[in-house]
Amino acid sequence: MAASGIKIQARRASRWGVLFGGLAAAGCVGSSFNLATQEQEYTITSTEKEVEVGRKVARQVMDEMAVVADEPLQRRVREIGQRIAAVCDRRELVYQFAVIADDDVNAFSLPGGYVFLNDGLVKKTANDDELAGVVAHEVAHIAARHAVKRYESSLGLQIVQLASLAARRGAATGGLSVAARAAQLAYARQDELEADRLAVKYLRAAGFDPKAILTFLEKLHDLHGDKAQYLPRGVVRPQYAMTHPFVPERTLAVKEALYGVADYIDYLNSPE
Numbered sequence: 001m002a003a004s005g006i007k008i009q010a011r012r013a014s015r016w017g018v019l020f021g022g023l024a025a026a027g028c029v030g031s032s033f034n035l036a037t038q039e040q041e042y043t044i045t046s047t048e049k050e051v052e053v054g055r056k057v058a059r060q061v062m063d064e065m066a067v068v069a070d071e072p073l074q075r076r077v078r079e080i081g082q083r084i085a086a087v088c089d090r091r092e093l094v095y096q097f098a099v100i101a102d103d104d105v106n107a108f109s110l111p112g113g114y115v116f117l118n119d120g121l122v123k124k125t126a127n128d129d130e131l132a133g134v135v136a137h138e139v140a141h142i143a144a145r146h147a148v149k150r151y152e153s154s155l156g157l158q159i160v161q162l163a164s165l166a167a168r169r170g171a172a173t174g175g176l177s178v179a180a181r182a183a184q185l186a187y188a189r190q191d192e193l194e195a196d197r198l199a200v201k202y203l204r205a206a207g208f209d210p211k212a213i214l215t216f217l218e219k220l221h222d223l224h225g226d227k228a229q230y231l232p233r234g235v236v237r238p239q240y241a242m243t244h245p246f247v248p249e250r251t252l253a254v255k256e257a258l259y260g261v262a263d264y265i266d267y268l269n270s271p272e
């Protein structure tokens with residue numbers, strides 16, 4: 001399956017832009033064992049290429065967004081982040097953590113080790129454990145190579161397009177900044193659930209209380225009640241609940257990771 005699958009994917013990729021096709025044509029499609037998912041995986045890029053793409057987008061995000069001018073808070077997030085990074089399944093990366101001055105409740109990660117938390121989300125967390133839960137979830141997306149692995153999906157394409165936009169500074173971005181687009185990237189359902197299961201593992205290993213993921217997910221439930229805010233041009237303001245949907249299923253996945261089995265009542269209440 002692997003060999004023919006790669007050929008098809010590489011052909012498909014070549015239709016999408018010079019950079020993306022270039023990566024495939026340059027022989028960057030490789031295979032490696034992913035510790036996070038415990039599977040042999042075929043990825044479009046080497047770790048080096050992944051870091052390069054992620055760094056381009058991350059730099060642009062940092063250029064466009066102000067980081068919160070609160071060094072104790074930045075240090076707190078970095079220290080929590082480094083504790084998680086030290087126990088995660090992909091320790092060869094240099095992880096970077098930053099709190100962005102934005103009231104939207106949102107967090108996002110980029111390939112190569114870049115994790116961004118909005119100030120609005122940080123304010124919703126009650127303690128270090130809840131903050132660590134969000135950080136661990138984002139680190140898990142990176143450790144499991146979710147964005148890179150699904151390069152044939154829209155998420156992978158969007159990231160490569162963002163890197164391409166970031167490289168052409170000043171180029172038209174359809175009215176939206178690279179940072180705004182990066183904040184709207186959404187992972188697939190199975191990736192969200194896997195990130196939560198891995199986050200439980202990382203929190204335990206790093207000495208945080210993994211049950212904090214559940215208490216934070218409860219808050220997301222409340223956020224779902226918020227109406228999506230529409231900005232000019234029909235742009236939807238990204239909220240964590242939008243970029244990280246599937247809250248009831250995520251709660252189930254976390255409970256299973258925590259207790260081995262979820263409550264029977266949760267199965268009754270969960271969507272199909």
Ligand SMILES: [Zn+2]
Nearest residue numbers: 187192195244
């Ligand atoms: Zn996620």
